[in-house]
Amino acid sequence: xxxxxxxxxxGEDRLIARYFRPxxxxxxxxxxxxxxxxxxxxxxxxxxxxxxxxxxxxxFFPADPAAAVASKALRVNLSDLAAKGAEPAGFxxxxxxxxxxxxxxxxxxxxxxxxxxxxxCPLLGGDTVKTKGPLFAAVTAFGTLPRxxxxxxxGAKAGDVVMVTGTIxxxxxxxxxxxxxxxxxxxxxxxxxxxxxxxLYPEPRCALTLAVRRCASAAMDISDGLAGDFSKLCRVxxxxxxxxxxxxxxxxAAQSALAAAPKLIETILTGGDDYEIVxxxxxxxxxxxxxxxxxxxxxxxxxxxxxVGKAPPRFVDAKGIPRSFMRxxxxxx
Amino acid sequence: xxxxxxxxxxGEDRLIARYFRPxxxxxxxxxxxxxxxxxxxxxxxxxxxxxxxxxxxxxFFPADPAAAVASKALRVNLSDLAAKGAEPAGFxxxxxxxxxxxxxxxxxxxxxxxxxxxxxCPLLGGDTVKTKGPLFAAVTAFGTLPRxxxxxxxGAKAGDVVMVTGTIxxxxxxxxxxxxxxxxxxxxxxxxxxxxxxxLYPEPRCALTLAVRRCASAAMDISDGLAGDFSKLCRVxxxxxxxxxxxxxxxxAAQSALAAAPKLIETILTGGDDYEIVxxxxxxxxxxxxxxxxxxxxxxxxxxxxxVGKAPPRFVDAKGIPRSFMRxxxxxx
Numbered sequence: 001x002x003x004x005x006x007x008x009x010x011g012e013d014r015l016i017a018r019y020f021r022p023x024x025x026x027x028x029x030x031x032x033x034x035x036x037x038x039x040x041x042x043x044x045x046x047x048x049x050x051x052x053x054x055x056x057x058x059x060f061f062p063a064d065p066a067a068a069v070a071s072k073a074l075r076v077n078l079s080d081l082a083a084k085g086a087e088p089a090g091f092x093x094x095x096x097x098x099x100x101x102x103x104x105x106x107x108x109x110x111x112x113x114x115x116x117x118x119x120x121c122p123l124l125g126g127d128t129v130k131t132k133g134p135l136f137a138a139v140t141a142f143g144t145l146p147r148x149x150x151x152x153x154x155g156a157k158a159g160d161v162v163m164v165t166g167t168i169x170x171x172x173x174x175x176x177x178x179x180x181x182x183x184x185x186x187x188x189x190x191x192x193x194x195x196x197x198x199x200l201y202p203e204p205r206c207a208l209t210l211a212v213r214r215c216a217s218a219a220m221d222i223s224d225g226l227a228g229d230f231s232k233l234c235r236v237x238x239x240x241x242x243x244x245x246x247x248x249x250x251x252x253a254a255q256s257a258l259a260a261a262p263k264l265i266e267t268i269l270t271g272g273d274d275y276e277i278v279x280x281x282x283x284x285x286x287x288x289x290x291x292x293x294x295x296x297x298x299x300x301x302x303x304x305x306x307x308v309g310k311a312p313p314r315f316v317d318a319k320g321i322p323r324s325f326m327r328x329x330x331x332x333x
Numbered sequence: 334x335x336x337x338x339x340x341x342x343x344g345e346d347r348l349i350a351r352y353f354r355p356x357x358x359x360x361x362x363x364x365x366x367x368x369x370x371x372x373x374x375x376x377x378x379x380x381x382x383x384x385x386x387x388x389x390x391x392x393f394f395p396a397d398p399a400a401a402v403a404s405k406a407l408r409v410n411l412s413d414l415a416a417k418g419a420e421p422a423g424f425x426x427x428x429x430x431x432x433x434x435x436x437x438x439x440x441x442x443x444x445x446x447x448x449x450x451x452x453x454c455p456l457l458g459g460d461t462v463k464t465k466g467p468l469f470a471a472v473t474a475f476g477t478l479p480r481x482x483x484x485x486x487x488g489a490k491a492g493d494v495v496m497v498t499g500t501i502x503x504x505x506x507x508x509x510x511x512x513x514x515x516x517x518x519x520x521x522x523x524x525x526x527x528x529x530x531x532x533l534y535p536e537p538r539c540a541l542t543l544a545v546r547r548c549a550s551a552a553m554d555i556s557d558g559l560a561g562d563f564s565k566l567c568r569v570x571x572x573x574x575x576x577x578x579x580x581x582x583x584x585x586a587a588q589s590a591l592a593a594a595p596k597l598i599e600t601i602l603t604g605g606d607d608y609e610i611v612x613x614x615x616x617x618x619x620x621x622x623x624x625x626x627x628x629x630x631x632x633x634x635x636x637x638x639x640x641v642g643k644a645p646p647r648f649v650d651a652k653g654i655p656r657s658f659m660r661x662x663x664x665x666x
Contacts, residue, residue: 011666013565030485033569035413035553036383036476038483041373047380049457050369051473053427055464080368094386094427094471100666124382130665131388133466138427140384140473143369150371152363220368232346236366332463333344333433 012128015100019109026090026122037124039090041144048086048143048150052076052223053094056134058332060200061178066104067111068200069137074115076223077141078204079275083221085151085213086143088121088206094138096131119206149213151279156218156237160280162304163289165205167251168226172271172330173264174199185260191253198251202275208300211292212279219279225270228329230278231312237280240309245269246318249301265323269315272330280306345461348433352442359423359455370457372423374477381419381483385409385556386427386471391665393533394511395467399437400444401533402470407448409556410474411537412608416554418484418546419476421454421539427471429464452539482546484612489551489570493613495637496622498538500584501559503531505604505663506597518593524586531584535608541633544625545612552612558603561662563611564645570613573642578602579651582634598656602648605663613639 021032028038041047054073056062074091081088093112116122121141174195177183187195204221212219218237222229226248234241245265250258257264281289293300304313314322354365361371374380387406389395407424414421426445449455454474507528510516520528537554545552551570555562559581567574578598583591590597614622626633637646647655 011664013664015666030487033565034417034486036381036417036419036483038379038381040379040480046371046373048369048371049425049473049475051425051427051458051471052460053429053462053471055429055462055466057465058463084367084369086369092382092384092473094384094473096386096388096429096469096471098466125384127385127471128666129386129388129469130391131466131469132390133388133431133464133469136429136462136464136466136469138384138386138429138460138469138471140382140425140427142382147373150369153367154363232366331344331346333348333461 015128019105020123020126023109023113023116023123026124029122029124032125039124039142044147045144046147048081048084048145049140050077050080051138051140053136053138055136064200066107070108070111071115071201073137073139074112075202075204076275077139078119078121078206079202079221081141081143082204082206082209083212083219083277085149085209086145087209088119089142089144090122090124091139091141092124093126095126095128096136097128098131098135145213151212151216151219153218153220153233153236156233156239156280156306158239158306158308160217160282160306161286161302162241162243162306163281163300163302164249164278165208165276165298165300167249167254168274168276169254169268169271170195170198170251171273172267173254173257175271175273176267185257191256194251194253199273204275205277205298207296208277208293208298211289211296212277215281215285215289216279217282219277222274222276222278223272224329225272226274226278227269227315227325231328233278234313239306240311241304241306241313243304243313243315245315245323247301247303266325270325270328348461352438353456353459356442356446356449356456359457362455362457365458372457372475377480378477379480381414381417381476381478382473383410383413384471384473386469388469389467397533399440403441403444404448404534406470406472407445408535408537409608410472411452411454411539412535412554414474414476415537415539415542416545416552416610418482418542419478420542421452422475422477423455423457424472424474425457426459428459428461429469430461431464431468478546484545484549484552486551486553486566486569489566489572489613489639491572491639491641493550493615493639494619494635495574495576495639496614496633496635497582497611498541498609498631498633500582500587501607501609502587502601502604503528503584504606505600506587506590507532508604508606509600518590524589527584527586532606537608538610538631540629541610541626541631544622544629545610548614548618548622549612550615552610555607555609555611556605557662558605559607559611560602560648560658564661566611567646572639573644574637574639574646576637576646576648578648578656580634580636582632599658603658603661603663
């Protein structure tokens with residue numbers, strides 16, 4: 001059997017050309033027509049690299065909108081870059097597809113393009129593979145910052161103020177709602193919309209990048225729950241902390257939930273998917289940090305203080321009594 | 334319910350600490366205890382980035398040794414770097430696991446460590462996620478080279494000599510053997526071992542990196558079959574080519590197969606998984622390329638020549654008759 005016109009383009013090539021080439025605007029991406037991309041940090045800068053994968057049925061629901069899957073895949077990585085004080089420089093995507101659904105792929109690629117523009121983080125390359133299992137999207141994102149300026153988890157010192165961005169617990173309350181047949185509190189329509197939006201479209205705090213880089217002694221993004229993630233920061237920094245649960249910033253939706261079902265504080269503090277930043281600010285930088293955050297239009301809230309010690313941070317209630325958690329952070333394993 | 338000792342470490346943290354932290358020897362990896370890694374190309378150098386994912390049941394057999402899965406995941410990416418003329422600088426790994434099998438993970442991590450050492454490509458970071466589907470491993474690898482020196486697919490010019498490394502078709506013959514109940518040729522024990530080894534442990538031609546960078550006008554690695562991949566190179570370069578099928582280098586195992594079943598030439602030329610380099614060398618660099626390849630102990634073979642034109646390259650037999658293929662390259666889609 002022969003063909004008059006050899007099919008030079010494989011199915012994967014066509015898929016890439018159709019859906020992803022329009023996103024590859026950066027010259028280093030070589031229009032996704034090469035084996036690799038090139039990338040050059042500005043002089044005196046270094047590269048920050050992070051990778052996070054999301055899997056259907058684990059990190060999102062298979063029926064979630066394609067746009068939400070695209071946003072989550074990229075934004076969870078941008079959140080890491082922001083927490084490290086790095087400006088986005090580009091990303092690559094390894095996409096595992098159980099099948100080819102053109103409408104799904106179009107919506108996925110459209111949102112990925114929109115996010116790449118919004119966060120100035122162009123697609124540099126990728127790989128599209130078939131899987132017999134659930135869809136997965138593994139993004140590796142690159143950021144740049146002046147040499148040696150990456151904000152680590154390890155720099156917190158006793159006396160530093162513990163700050164978090166945005167509000168905590170919205171995404172985990174949404175997950176709670178989706179998993180339970182009937183919620184334990186009356187959820188208004190506005191609250192339901194808010195919580196769903198927060199779960200589906202995490203907001204990486206890229207606007208706060210400079211403030212974190214200039215002012216934070218340590219920082220990380222909150223993906224597996226504030227309690228557990230902040231415990232990791234303290235451990236790596238060799239310090240302890242006291243956090244006032246009552247100061248943890250909550251959306252009005254989360255406040256309503258908590259008022260009706262106080263036990264939800266556990267879900268809020270340990271559920272994860274927040275993609276907010278928790279960072280530690282030495283007192284002398286506090287005013288500057290607040291000012292830069294105000295300019296960046298990102299809400300920041302002081303929730304506690306770093307103290308000397310090796311014990312995990314204490315989360316204390318209004319009476320000063322430390323609260324224990326069944327688990328401090330979310331894990332699929 | 335409370336616990337005396339809070340479980341700060343999640344299952345994923347323990348898994349990373351146990352299996353992958355020992356691999357994170359590079360200071361930029363921060364012992365895998367941070368959100369991100371940092372990486373600095375030497376002054377005057379740029380970064381080359383490539384990503385390739387492999388999925389059980391697609392790119393390897395679920396029962397393949399864990400060590401082979403580790404090697405394939407990393408080496409298919411190193412092969413891209415070598416073809417671009419870039420020295421390995423590090424990699425990140427997104428690993429999707431259906432379950433935790435300690436012996437499998439130990440063997441996987443051990444081989445990954447061995448390969449990272451062999452190819453001087455340290456683990457910088459990663460993400461370990463659970464999946465309800467088949468295991469997947471998405472590697473993003475980084476290489477460095479002097480600014481502007483990346484060898485692209487697009488530089489081939491009429492008159493350039495087409496060269497390939499190593500031998501072609503071994504891995505696709507192994508795949509052919511695994512898929513058919515009885516092969517069409519008598520496979521000796523030595524041949525069977527050779528073909529299996531070539532399929533399980535691709536050999537990235539990192540030793541040829543400098544030769545490619547100094548001498549090649551265009552290059553790519555062969556993952557989806559020589560015929561199809563080289564057609565892509567010609568198309569992006571805006572040229573055609575004439576390749577003599579009889580000159581394509583074959584192992585003795587592949588020669589035996591072909592002697593017994595001449596139709597296997599199609600499998601050999603289009604089956605893929607070769608992870609050899611096909612490149613085009615301007616005549617004035619040919620001697621230098623051969624000398625550098627000899628020093629690097631990598632076999633290189635001239636198989637044809639670039640010609641003016643837009644048609645896909647012609648693969649001609651001993652009588653000069655062009656051969657057609659049912660398909661030019663392998664695709665899962």
